Amino acid sequence: MSAEHAHTAHHQDHGHDHGSHAAYIKGFLLSVILTAIPFGLVMAGGFESRSLTAVTVMGFAVAQILVHMVCFLHMNGKQEEGWTMLSTIFTIVVVVILLAGSLWVMYHMNTNMMPQMDHELMQGFGS
């Protein structure tokens, strides 16, 4: 009986992490900083190495997404008995496979196929 009581109490507890003014303001300030730095970096021309700039900008994006997840969406491992976190992790895995796979495959397709679509070759077909 007491176990059932705990169960119901737990159910009602699900929506109870509403955050606080402090959490929202902390999230907002962190987001502003994490947005301003990459924007400033790119607008100022970036580092010498373009790939270093790109990696830095993407690092800031990942950090900001995590800030949003925690401060605005109140994500933690306990929400809905872990199902929220589990579905999120599953989605991230699929997204990474999808993005990395598409870019990888299409990049190789492009580098391997493009020479045959060359202008001279096309002319060769015509003659």
Add this chain to the structure above:
Amino acid sequence: MSHVVTDTTTDNLGRYWELKPHHHPEGASTSLGFWVYLMSDCLMFAVLFAVYGVLGTSFAAGPGPKDLFDLGLVAVNTGMLLLSSITFGFAMLAMFAGRQGATLRWLGVTLVFGLCFLGIELYEFQHMIHLGAGPQRSGFLSAFFTLVGTHGLHVTFGSIWLITLMVQIARRGLGPENQRRMICLSMFWHFLDVIWIGVFTFVYLLGMI
């Protein structure tokens, strides 16, 4: 005989599963269900990002990101969405405190920021189309308009939802139904902000490097 068999089966099942029917409060699973919807939406955006990643350098001898994008405008737009996120947060806090007037005021502020975002985005689109860089110009521009436009469409529908919810709260107060709707819309709104982080990073910032 069969009765005995069923009995032992139930006993075995009962050891691992909860067989007794128990009452779920109405709407208990709504936020998880809505989260799963958002994750499926995330997959759709992932496909559009992948398309942009593949086609993003196919300019068809047309204009590229550096000819078209204005980072200052994008920074202002990002600020609008960020501000609307925190004002929605304040609306949620006002709602949980039971203050209907404050909730409606914060939702109104959120709506204004959302509409500013849409206005700036439409201005950007209109400006690009005016320059002859419409979605039919190149693979890069098709992918750009599809990805950014889909996000904008989400913000549009989020704004419509926001207006209808404001009307409902004004009429019926902050009952459990409207609280549930607010929780769903807040997830939707913050989720769109997360997608926008991906958009301004991958499309605008990486395009301008």
